[in-house]
Amino acid sequence: GAGVSQSPSNKVTEKGKDVELRCDPISGHTALYWYRQSLGQGLEFLIYFQGNSAPDKSGLPSDRFSAERTGGSVSTLTIQRTQQEDSAVYLCASSLALGQGAGGYTFGSGTRLTVV
């Protein structure tokens, strides 16, 4: 596609349920990033994938969070046993290669997750 696609755009879930958020990056982009913005906070790095290298998971806030990227393309962020503090906008971005600057990062429009 022309841009980074995320689904769903909005998700309301009950506390304790698992959720899956999907990101479809721009075709050919080898680097993929997940960020989230909680209310009143800045964008917080969660995880990135670069080609076949092991992902950098250093930003994942707990072991309830996991992500995978199948075939170097689509990525899924899974949150198990959701908590209210997981409520945030989850953004995905992709770029041609890790560190490809000069506007090389393209963001999706995000998934707004609300845990009730």
Next chain:
Amino acid sequence: ILNVEQSPQSLHVQEGDSTNFTCSFPSSNFYALHWYRWETAKSPEALFVMTLNGDEKKKGRISATLNTKEGYSYLYIKGSQPEDSATYLCALTDSWGKLQFGAGTQVVVTP
């Protein structure tokens, strides 16, 4: 972790007025600074990427300057319009390319 600070947190501007706000960062190990514009329910839009001390970039009525020695960047909006209302995000990349964002400056332009 790169500590990126933006101020003010929010800004109310009258249509037609000009405004500016700041992004501060550690001056050591600087690699690149990015400005993004983020409107609600839309994707963050890349405005500028700046790498050199003294860099100045311009896009329409929006411009930015960079001082890597003292660790700050200014974003300027000239003659603000309601469509400029958005959150403006500053981010630094380290040598690995990972973006570290500030909390953003929310700009509200009132007619």
